[in-house]
Amino acid sequence: MNPVNSDSTVPATLADLLPDLAEVPESLLDDVTLESFLGWARDRNITLYPAQEEAATALAAGDNVILATPTGSGKSLVATAAHFIALAHGKRTFYTAPIKALVSEKFFSLCEIFGPDKVGMMTGDATVNGRAPIICATAEIVANIALRDGADADIDQVVMDEFHYYSEPDRGWAWQVPLLELHRAQFLLMSATLGDTTWLEKDLEKRTGRTSTTVSSSTRPVPLDFHYVYTPVHETVEELLADGKAPVYLVHFSQREAAERAQSLTSLSLLGDRTRSKERKAAIAAAIGDFRFSSAFGKTLSGLIRKGIGVHHAGMLPKYRRLVERLAQQGLLTVICGTDTLGVGINVPIRTVLLTGLAKYDGVRHRVLKSREFHQIAGRAGRAGYDTEGTVIVEAPDHEIENYRLRQKAGTDPKKLKKLRKKHAPEGRATWSESTFTRLTTAEPEELVSQFRMTNAMLINVIAREQWTYAALRDLLRGNHDTRAKQNREILTTVDLYRGLLRAGIVEEYPADTPSGKDARLTRDLQRDFALNQPLSPFALAALQLLDPESPTYTLDVISTFEAILDDPGQILQAQQRARRGEEIAALKAEGVDYTERTAIVEEITWDMPLREELEQAYEIFCGTNPWARDFRISPKSVLREMVEKAMTFSDLVATYSLARSEGVVLRYLTDAWRTLTHSVPPEHRSEELEDILVWLGELLRQVDSSLVDEWAAMSDPDAPVSAEQVAEHAFGVGETPRLSSNPRALRRMVRNHMFRHVELFALEREEELAELDSYLEFAPDWPAELDAWFDEYDDLGTGQSARSGDLVIITEGEEPRTLTVRQILDDPAGDHGWVFLGTVDLDATDEAGEVRLRSLEVIRG
Known part of the structure; x- marks a missing residue:
């Protein structure tokens, strides 16, 4: 969605369409606000789906909304409507997401839509424009505010994206706490995979006093076509390309597999025939422009994307992920090899999702995907406005593919079929079959499961309230979504934690009108987000x-x-x-x-x-x-x-x-x-x-x-x-990297490090690594000969504190423009200091590489 239109009559931001509260009667505000938003969408040629309009209408009426519609059905647009409605009423609205990258992406997106002055961000690491009326934050931030301030928190509306994280064992508490504490707030809870939410709808109504509406739809804007195949991945990809089903996202369950798969696909012709390929390569090169591939994997990625192959996973540098997303949005990549993080709001438009398996290692065990996980990934297939349907392909396990081919080869001959020596699934690993696939495609998402738990940090936040009462803690412990038995266990845990805080002197008690006759308060100030940003x-x-x-x-x-x-x-x-x-x-x-x-x-x-x-x-x-x-x-x-x-x-x-x-x-x-x-x-x-x-x-x-x-x-x-x-x-790409030579202090340190790296490798007699370090030089030292000469003269070479001393490195302006001369004196056991590594630093080459680059290097023997 692009909020800027060449038509000068279209406002620069959505915030420009906010109704004037002094002119619009309260009785008409909801209708005027909704019509303003719908008009803004129409001006951008956006037609709302029925579910989107239903949700926006309910939000304008002040309802809580549980939006349980398929991936690709425009939940982000409903979230935008929610923020606009909150602003129109002079309210403060928070957007939450499970990962910082998604919070950051949404922050910049909302800055484009509403204007930077209206949008802030809180991630626990730092805060930007923290008093803005729209705040993008991780779920833990909102949960901490809710614990600290309760119903008095300066939060009038909460938009929770990827709300199925409510069921995450380690983090689900952060999605539940705001529901328990923010009684004045309006909620928009969004996910494609929520399961039955009848109980949640009733719970929200009871706590907030607002009507709660579930807007759900099983109808996708772009329907999905599911297939289970017995062909190896590269053959499946070739068939998809032949059928015009690109772009294809290949889902792997480890970063290593994703990178290796991308390399294995380079033998395929992914950019079309010769003429088409030439045009696509030129378009990719133009889109890349002067983007700098500055690292080891960057050079690999550069070669891959020029062949129409992208790689996308959390282990990559952010600038590489953004580049792949940008090229994908421009339709320049044919295949993207990535991980199952595709299911968490990643902006990669694709037509076909090809899952290389249905089992993953979750950090504890190797298991088959849950229904929710499968649908989160599969739902990314199909591009609204481009595709009439999305395609989801699941690969059979390797042993099933081999058995299938053996059966095909044997044909209908019963003797041959009887003699088949079938492959078996690998031991100790979860496997899947076509029946697993069939079950997952039709299964409803698992029910949401409460993951409430009490920690010291949570307890401190509750006690820190200005009006902390026994009732606040009681309501949190007895009013959460756990079973009675689990609540009892959490109460015992909380008692132990509380006694520990008392013994440590962090909390003190004083007489109060409570069942125990006492209340509590903190004895020291702790920053509001002490448990989020490096708590130790x-x-x-x-x-x-x-x-x-x-x-x-x-x-x-x-x-x-x-x-x-x-x-x-x-x-x-x-x-x-x-x-x-x-x-x-x-x-x-x-x-x-x-x-x-x-x-x-x-x-x-x-x-x-x-x-x-x-x-x-x-x-x-x-x-x-x-x-x-x-x-911790x-x-x-x-x-x-x-x-x-x-x-x-x-x-x-x-x-x-x-x-x-x-x-x-x-x-x-x-x-x-x-x-x-x-x-x-x-x-x-x-x-x-x-x-x-x-x-x-x-x-x-x-x-x-x-x-x-x-x-x-x-x-x-x-x-x-x-x-x-x-x-x-x-929004439009990574900006220009600052020149390294423009930071003299950092440059001098890097030059010192570069020369001492030579000393380290020389001391360890790593001649191959020394040669690699200087591989770009036309004339590099003969390191084997220099090592022989050194150890003929000395038994050792110092690399300790004295060897790293600034006294042994002399950096001066070079004789030629844009150069430095550096003398690295070697710390020999005798203290002669006669051997020197003498280098000339090329500042232009250094700026281009982003690392120190020498024009020359020689060894001067003492």
């Missing part, structure tokens, strides 16, 4: 007092303290563990240790955990006076610290641990580390070295993908709206 930051701050400022590793120890409170980046830690185990196995083999003993030793090895014992002891002490901290866990690790110690770039980290398919995970973790250290480390603990590292890390992140860093920077003023330029940039 107070622990990290306390733990800093245990560090020795005179220690040569002090800055690194500060980093490790805060890394311990960050969420674990699973892919990185597992890769680090594999690498450490591999090194240990090699060493044990060399020592002649037998296999059984090697296996036992290696099982004990994990990733590096700096300060583990000290931090765990400190955490136990901290929890004694801050029992809410037990809702510390997790020592060394990702940023390792990068600093080994002078690694983003590319180095990705290459060292083979993380090309998880670059997005790496970026998010490093962004969280940068943001947390920047925001949380107090001045007295910020050494010049740490400031240097933060400047370097911020620039490194911008060069890789500026979207996350810039988004946070845009939110640094919580009361300021984003600019129209930022909205346009987000």
Whole structure:
């Protein structure tokens, strides 16, 4: 939907059509508001479906609405109507979604529709335009506000997208709490897969006093055609293309499978005949423009999309996902290989969904998809306004495909059929069949299941209310959607939590008119979102007092303290563990240790955990006076610290641990580390070295993908709206990456790191990695010869604190324009300091690459 029209008579934003409350009588306001919205839609050639108009009419009348219509039936337009209706009444409206990426996407979309001044965002990390009348927020934000302020919260309307997350075991509480507490609010609950909601409709009416209307429809704007096939994926894709069923989204249940599938499809002709292919390639190249593929996977993705193949999953850099979405919206991609995250509001228009299976590993076990999951994914097929029907294909398991082909080969000969040696399903993994497929296509979504639970953070938020009463907690515990038996268990849990807060002195009691004769209040101030944005930051701050400022590793120890409170980046830690185990196995083999003993030793090895014992002891002490901290866990690790110690770039980290398919995970973790250290480390603990590292890390992140860093920077003023330029940039593509040379402090740090990376690899005698590091140079040093010469003269090469000293790196202006000269002095055991790595930094090439690029490098022997 594009709110800007070339016709000058059309308002620039929907907010311009808001009725004047001083001129429109209250009795006519609902009708005028609804007609204004419908007129806005008509001006944009949008015709509302009956269900959309029914829902919008009910919202205008003040009803709660449960919108249970199929995917692709325009729920977003109903949400827009809800926000418009709330604004017309001078009310404040919140949009919630399960993931931050979807909240961010909706934020920029609503900025386009209503204007940036009318829209804000709260994600727990930061806030932008927080006093705006329309707020986009994660469900946990709204739940925390509801707990803290109850019915007095400054929320008049809540639009909950993907409401089926109500049933998520870990997060469902956040979808339930607003329903329990915000009695004044109007609710719009939206999902394609809700099941029977009669009980929810009645519950909402009882709590809010509003009529509650369920708007449901089984009729899709674009009907679906389901098929179960016994052909291998590449053959199925070829048949779909021949039948004109592109674009096709191939659904996988791991990022690795999605990336590997994309590579395997490059042998197919996906862009049509020679003439058509040439035109499509030119169109793709034009759409890509000067977009920079700056990482290892980026180079792979560049080759894939130029062949009409997209990749889309959460492990990718955000800028790559946005590029794939943009190319898909322009109809330039034939096939997109992705994961089942397609089911969570991803904006990828497609005609055909091809599921490569019906079973997934959910983090606990390998199981068949639930009906809700299947329909969320399948419902993405079919593009309204383009397709008369969407196609959903499900692949049979590999063993079934092989058996089917054997039967086809045997024909009707009973002897041959009897002799068939059928393949069996792999052991220990869930499998599926055509009957599974048939059941899922017709099954209703599972019933919503209450996931209410009480935690210390929730309890503190309730006690923090200005008018906290016994009744508020009683209503929350007895009024939630759990069974009586589960409520009883939660009450016992809450009593234990409450006693812990009393013992810790966080809560104190005072006489009051309650059944017990007492009420409670907090003894200290806690920020409103303390449980959302790095909740263990107070622990990290306390733990800093245990560090020795005179220690040569002090800055690194500060980093490790805060890394311990960050969420674990699973892919990185597992890769680090594999690498450490591999090194240990090699060493044990060399020592002649037998296999059984090697296996036992290696099982004990994990990733590096700096300060583990000290931090765990400190955490136990901290929890004694801050029992809410037990809702969370510390997790020592060394990702940023390792990068600093080994002078690694983003590319180095990705290459060292083979993380090309998880670059997005790496970026998010490093962004969280940068943001947390920047925001949380107090001045007295910020050494010049740490400031240097933060400047370097911020620039490194911008060069890789500026979207996350810039988004946070845009939110640094919580009361300021984003600019129209930022909205346009987000909507139409990633903006120009800033030149690395424009940040001299970060550049100098990167040059130092680049040269010290050579020292590290030289000390470890990694001549192949040195050659790879300098592979772009026309004349690189003869590293094997240089290594022989060094170790003929010295037994070792220093790489410790003294070797990393700024005194051993001299950076000056180069003799030629746009160059720097850098001398890296090697730290030999004798202290001669005669050997030097002498390099010339090419600033133009550095800006283009987003990483340091040398024009020349030579080794000067002492």
